[in-house]
Amino acid sequence: MAKSNSFATFLIIGPTCFFLGVLFILLPYDYHILWAPPSPNAPPGKTMEDYFLLQETHLKFLHASPPLVPRIQNLIVGVGLLGFIIKLYKPSEANLLFDGASLVLYMVGITVYIANIVKGLRMVTAGEYGSMELVEAEAVAGSGQVELEGTGIGREDSLRVLAASNTILALVLVGVLVLQAGQWYAERKEEDEMAEMDQKAAEKKRTASSSGSSKKNK
Template sequence: MAGLRMSIVVSATSFLLGLLFTHWIADSLTLWKSPSTNSDPRLWIAATYYSILTRMPPMLAYIYVAVAVLGGLTLLWSLGDGRAGNLMFDGGSLLLYSSAVAMYLYSVLPNLFENFSALPLPFVRAEPTAPPSTSPSVPPFPTTLRTPTLELASSHLVCSVALTGVLLLQAGRWWAEQKDVDDDEEEAPSPDEKAVVKDEKEPVKEKKKAS
């Protein structure tokens, strides 16, 4: 049962972590960049991606929520066993997992729907008098959107680091449990040792019968 619960937690966490990794195509344009390199085209590309996220089908959002709830409930279930290993590894995993979920609920989602859901698509515009071969111009990026765009990339990074910590703790738990199993197998007597002990006890019983 412990292996099943661990598999569910790892699968749910990996699924959510994969979703956050897909945002890297937009986050990488603004994260750890100096103000001089955060040009308007980069910011518009990131804002376009975030705006598309707010327009995804509701069914996908329900799937993401279901996976996140499943992972959290499984961690709570495993933590309820009260075993020392569960309290240490699953307790830390639950803390990191809940931190990532709270960051997404109270920082990422409000930022997305408040600042990017009403943006029109596409953002680029072509000049009416420009020849067809000319690339479309990019309008100046609004100053009011600059900070929300940078905060989204930072929030996604925090969630990714927290979920990566969950995977590391679950890997540590698996290693600790395997170590305990190996130690128990080493301490348990082998079949040959059991046979030797049995042979040593049988003469004692025969002497008692003879007396």
């Protein structure tokens, strides 16, 4: 069971780290959009509009990827789900706590990916800003920059929502890794305690047997 759990953990951590790497590649495009917007007096080539154009061009290029790329991504998502299915089959108490919470975060990440990122890529490629609804990401994009769910938003706010969605997804995936690491630590601690208890029990048994044999000799 321990070997199957270790393999299932690998199936979860592998896809999670893979998608964190993909999001890290997107960070140079999202950084200036969300965290370090240039000043109004920025030189040509480093204005806010230039960064929006860079992000927009990159997103269009991503959406125009060959069909093999999204198929591989969907396959990797499925590998992660397979890992959760294996670990949650006949679950222990630790599995229900850590893997259950990890699965919830993983599904939240899939929801953000489908509802925001995939839909946003199609919107950017079509150039139909404001015609599609995106899930609210105001908490990350900044107060007052993104409208509530169910309203049409413009080009700049749509690109901010996509950048914020990448950040939200990264935080969710980091949460999955933290929970898996916490489970590993808890199981390791439990094994050490059990081994210590067994060692103490064995020492008591040896002490009792040695004292009994010494009494017989007397």
